[in-house]
Amino acid sequence: EMESKVSEGGLNVTLTIRLLMHGKVRGCPRGAKGETVKKMREESGARINISEGNCPERIVTITGPTDAIFKAFAMIAYKFEEDITNSMSNSTATSKPPVTLRLVVPASQCGSLIGKGGSKIKEIRESTGAQVQVAGDMLPNSTERAVTISGTPDAIIQCVKQICVVMLESPPKGATIPYRPKPASTPVIFAGGQAYTIQGQYAIPHPDQLTKLHQLAMQQTPFTPLGQTTPAFPGTLGSVSGEQRSSVVLPVPALTLFPCICPGLDASPPASTHELTIPNDLIGCIIGRQGTKINEIRQMSGAQIKIANATEGSSERQITITGTPANISLAQYLINAR
Numbered sequence: 001e002m003e004s005k006v007s008e009g010g011l012n013v014t015l016t017i018r019l020l021m022h023g024k025v026r027g028c029p030r031g032a033k034g035e036t037v038k039k040m041r042e043e044s045g046a047r048i049n050i051s052e053g054n055c056p057e058r059i060v061t062i063t064g065p066t067d068a069i070f071k072a073f074a075m076i077a078y079k080f081e082e083d084i085t086n087s088m089s090n091s092t093a094t095s096k097p098p099v100t101l102r103l104v105v106p107a108s109q110c111g112s113l114i115g116k117g118g119s120k121i122k123e124i125r126e127s128t129g130a131q132v133q134v135a136g137d138m139l140p141n142s143t144e145r146a147v148t149i150s151g152t153p154d155a156i157i158q159c160v161k162q163i164c165v166v167m168l169e170s171p172p173k174g175a176t177i178p179y180r181p182k183p184a185s186t187p188v189i190f191a192g193g194q195a196y197t198i199q200g201q202y203a204i205p206h207p208d209q210l211t212k213l214h215q216l217a218m219q220q221t222p223f224t225p226l227g228q229t230t231p232a233f234p235g236t237l238g239s240v241s242g243e244q245r246s247s248v249v250l251p252v253p254a255l256t257l258f259p260c261i262c263p264g265l266d267a268s269p270p271a272s273t274h275e276l277t278i279p280n281d282l283i284g285c286i287i288g289r290q291g292t293k294i295n296e297i298r299q300m301s302g303a304q305i306k307i308a309n310a311t312e313g314s315s316e317r318q319i320t321i322t323g324t325p326a327n328i329s330l331a332q333y334l335i336n337a338r
Helices: 002-008 032-044 066-088 107-114 116-128 153-169 208-218 252-257 280-287 289-301 325-337
Strands: 014-022 047-050 057-065 099-106 131-134 144-151 188-191 194-199 202-205 272-279 304-307 316-323
Touching: 014 066, 014 153, 032 047, 032 066, 057 066, 066 099, 066 153, 099 107, 099 153, 107 116, 107 131, 107 144, 107 153, 107 289, 116 131, 116 153, 144 153, 272 280, 272 325, 280 289, 280 304, 280 316, 289 304, 289 325, 316 325
Parallel strands: none
Antiparallel strands: 014 057, 014 099, 047 057, 099 144, 131 144, 188 194, 194 202, 272 316, 304 316
């Protein structure tokens, strides 16, 4: 019934599903010299890409019509079960652990996946026999959440089908900042206004984008009050009027992907606190639906941000920002941009 709903109900369209896997785990479907993933691509008809880089985690992106995605997931689930069976032959364990996959889903779609009062996720669990858990927090520096599925390969395949139906019926709202696994050890050092990455014994100049973001985060000039002209983004944007603000996209998230070591400052500057006062009628656009926007600002800036409860008779709300000077500066900028 579910298969007919997907194919006959006009839902058999191109879809992209992202999986999160540990890069060095034996179960990763890359296989010897890529043969396993090559076979999966050929037999399923789906495009399967595995992220590169020196990361403890990898993102596996599966794109294609829904039937191709289901075939690819079936092959991955059975490959995982085969690896579990093989590993148990050398183990004293008596019960076989379930196959477990982690999907990466835009946070804006997780509400539909959970359903009112958890009704949808309960229905998926009961009808497929798979265990499904939606993470409460977003993955670092992103607006995506991990959805963990575990069970038998057949249960997982049925579960993925139902999740695909939900994702197609409830597209993401607004822009999604995709989760990118953080490299194991790629510090960025800022010196003389330039960003450098350390490769072996050498410091290699990093793209200008990070340098500009660093300049933004470290600038100490006071921020323009809300409702007036937004401060310029160094080197890339001029003044932006209130009417134009909503159409401007700033590449801010890249900043928090790298630990910053700044000359003249300790590697971990002492935390300080800054307070802002925001009109009540603007607080909603800063918090966002169910706190999505303020959580994005927290993750992008690395600062702790607390919004005081509304007080009777007051037309303003107090926002307290705690963190390093760079954290606070970036958090102020992002709040102003909202």
